[in-house]
Amino acid sequence: MNGYKAGDLSETEEGYRFRYDTAYLNSEQARAVSLTLPLTNKPYISKTMIPFFDGLIPEGWLLEVAEKNWKLKERDRMGLLLACCKDCIGAVSIVEAKDNLE
Numbered sequence: 528m529n530g531y532k533a534g535d536l537s538e539t540e541e542g543y544r545f546r547y548d549t550a551y552l553n554s555e556q557a558r559a560v561s562l563t564l565p566l567t568n569k570p571y572i573s574k575t576m577i578p579f580f581d582g583l584i585p586e587g588w589l590l591e592v593a594e595k596n597w598k599l600k601e602r603d604r605m606g607l608l609l610a611c612c613k614d615c616i617g618a619v620s621i622v623e624a625k626d627n628l629e
Contacts, residue, residue, distance in 0.1 A: 529618045531556050536621070538605045542574040560619050576604040583612045583621065 531554070534547040545564065551557055552566060559565050561579040571577055584607045585593055594601060597610045612621035 528558060528560050529556065533557075533560055533619075535624065536577070536580060536605075536608075542572065543576055543580075543605075544570050544572050545577055545580070546570040558618075576608075580604075580608060580621070583615055583619065584608060585611055 528551075531551060532548050533551050534545055536543065536545045547557075547566060547568065549568065552568060557566055563579050564571060564577070575581075581604060584590070584604065590601065590607075593599065593607060593611050597606070599606045599610060601607075608621045609623050612619075614620060
């Protein structure tokens with residue numbers, strides 16, 4: 528959010544989970560990423576992609592271009608977010624977490 532790590536969005540066998548980062552919650556820059564996701568230390572859990580994040584994914588012909596270029600299916604919502612939403616219009620960007628398991 529505005530260049531700061533606001534939280535983590537993950538895909539699990541049960542669905543999707545978003546949790547604000549503790550450091551972000553304690554910072555002066557802390558702002559909710561959406562009115563539907565107020566600041567809290569509790570996770571948001573959904574069986575389908577959390578609507579705010581789903582709304583970042585392109586639609587129509589732009590979705591078709593993304594599916595074709597990255598060989599993704601419309602049902603792969605996390606894959607589409609990671610491929611298409613690194614530089615969204617607005618304050619929120621979606622970037623893949625780097626594993627520190629080396």
